[in-house]
Amino acid sequence: MIGSCTYCSYMTPIKSAQRVFEVLELFQTQRSPLRLQDICNQLGYPASSASALLKSIVALGYLRYDKSARTYMPTMKIIDLGSWVQSAIFGDSSLMRAMQELSARFGETVTLAMQSDLHAQYVYLLPSRLPIWYLLPIGTLRTLTTSGGGLLMLAAKGNVEIRKICKRIEFHRLDPARPSLAEVMEQVEECRRQGWIFSKHRIESGAGGISVLLEDPPFGRGYALGVHGPVERLEANEVEIVQALREAAKSVQSHIHAASATF
Numbered sequence: 001m002i003g004s005c006t007y008c009s010y011m012t013p014i015k016s017a018q019r020v021f022e023v024l025e026l027f028q029t030q031r032s033p034l035r036l037q038d039i040c041n042q043l044g045y046p047a048s049s050a051s052a053l054l055k056s057i058v059a060l061g062y063l064r065y066d067k068s069a070r071t072y073m074p075t076m077k078i079i080d081l082g083s084w085v086q087s088a089i090f091g092d093s094s095l096m097r098a099m100q101e102l103s104a105r106f107g108e109t110v111t112l113a114m115q116s117d118l119h120a121q122y123v124y125l126l127p128s129r130l131p132i133w134y135l136l137p138i139g140t141l142r143t144l145t146t147s148g149g150g151l152l153m154l155a156a157k158g159n160v161e162i163r164k165i166c167k168r169i170e171f172h173r174l175d176p177a178r179p180s181l182a183e184v185m186e187q188v189e190e191c192r193r194q195g196w197i198f199s200k201h202r203i204e205s206g207a208g209g210i211s212v213l214l215e216d217p218p219f220g221r222g223y224a225l226g227v228h229g230p231v232e233r234l235e236a237n238e239v240e241i242v243q244a245l246r247e248a249a250k251s252v253q254s255h256i257h258a259a260s261a262t263f
Contacts, residue, residue, distance in 0.1 A: 016053075019043075019045070019053055020053070020057065022043055023039060023043070023053065023054070023057065023063075024062070024074065024078065026039060026042055026043060027073070027074050030042075033066065033069065033071035033072065033073040034071060034072055034073075035070055035071050035072075036050060036051055036054065036070070036072075039054070039072070054072055058072070061075060061077045062074065062075060062077050062078055062081075063075060094251065094252050095112070095214070095223075095225075095252045098225070098248035098249075098251060098252050099112065099124070099126055099225070099248075100126065101244075101248065102126075102225075102227055102244060102245070102248060103126040103129070105244060106227055106229075106237060106240075106241060106244070107128060107129045107130045108128050108130065108132075108227050108228060108229035108233065108234070109125055109126065109127055109128040109132065109135065109136065109227070109228040109229060110125060110126040110225075110226070110227055110228075111124070111125045111136060111149075111209070111211075111224075111225075111226045111227075111228055112124040112125070112223055112224070112225055112226075113142075113147070113149040113150075113211075113223065113224040113226065114222070114223050114224075115144065115150075115153045115222060116141065118143060118144060118165060118168055118169050118172070118174060119141040119142060119143055119144065119150070119174075120141070120142050120143075120144055120147045120149045120150035120153060120224065121139065121140065121141050121142075122136050122137075122138060122139065122140045123138065123139075124138060125138060128228075128229060130229065130233070132229060132230065134203075134204045134206075134207040136228065142203070143169055143174045143175045144165060144169070145166060145169055145175050145177075145179055145184050146175055146177060146202060146203075147199065147202065147203075148197040148198070148199030148202070148209050148210075148211045148224070148226065149197075149209075149211045149224030149226055150224075151184075151187050151188060151191055151197055151199075152191050152196075152197055152211055152212070152213040152222075152224050153213065153222045153224060154184070154188050154191075155188045155189075155191035155192045155213070156213060156215060156222055159185070162184070162185070162188060163181060166181050166184055195212065195213075195246070196210065196211065196212045196242055196245065196246070197210070197211055198210045198234070198238065198242075199211070200231050201231065206230055206231055206232075207228070207229070207230065207231065208228065208229070208230070208231040208234050209226045209227065209228035209229075209234075210226060210227050210228075210234055210238065210241050210242060210245065211224045211225060211226035211227075211245070212224070212225055212226075212242075212245040212246055212248075212249045213225075213249070214249050214252055214253060215253065225245060225248060225249060225252075226245075227241050227244075227245065
């Protein structure tokens with residue numbers, strides 16, 4: 001099963017902007033040139049508005065149109081647009097190496113999440129090499145009070161700020177579980193005591209994740225580094241996974257501090 005229960009943001013996307021990214025994400029999924037009709041069929045767009053949208057994206061240089069085949073295809077301009085992001089997130093590549101080592105050692109899905117206002121967003125992952133039925137697509141959003149990584153991010157904040165965040169989440173009705181502030185604080189205190197979290201059955205029955213916090217990444221944002229998979233498999237290797245995550249976090253943060261000292 002593919003994890004798709006992303007909680008909606010409290011802001012409704014502008015339709016025209018949403019459609020641009022839906023088209024680009026469709027190309028990422030299909031990985032081939034697409035005709036107008038293909039795009040209309042997949043996304044349910046009216047042909048007239050889809051045609052106008054595609055022509056606009058072509059004019060901006062992000063798609064090219066093959067007149068003989070009547071197909072659209074993304075251009076290299078899309079790659080160039082986001083080429084700096086990976087280096088901004090991974091810096092000297094120590095974080096990427098740490099994720100690859102965790103993947104090679106345990107075979108489970110390895111994720112990197114960061115705070116996006118009231119959510120934890122999964123910005124990168126290495127998929128599991130083992131049988132698994134639940135995946136977290138890159139870009140997935142979970143409220144800070146819903147996800148293990150989000151609770152770790154809250155644990156790094158002061159209690160006053162946590163209360164404000166919880167009030168905003170409640171005001172916008174973002175968390176279907178609706179935990180009380182006392183319940184959230186209990187979980188936050190546990191994160192503070194042990195320095196990691198084992199989240200079980202939160203989003204999908206049988207699925208879980210063990211995560212630690214990376215406290216000093218570039219741009220001052222907190223990241224949660226996690227190993228995700230079936231709860232039974234994670235429980236069988238819990239001690240080893242926690243130790244490996246802690247060692248990975250320590251190694252990455254030492255590289256970050258060393259790099260900062262050179263400036």
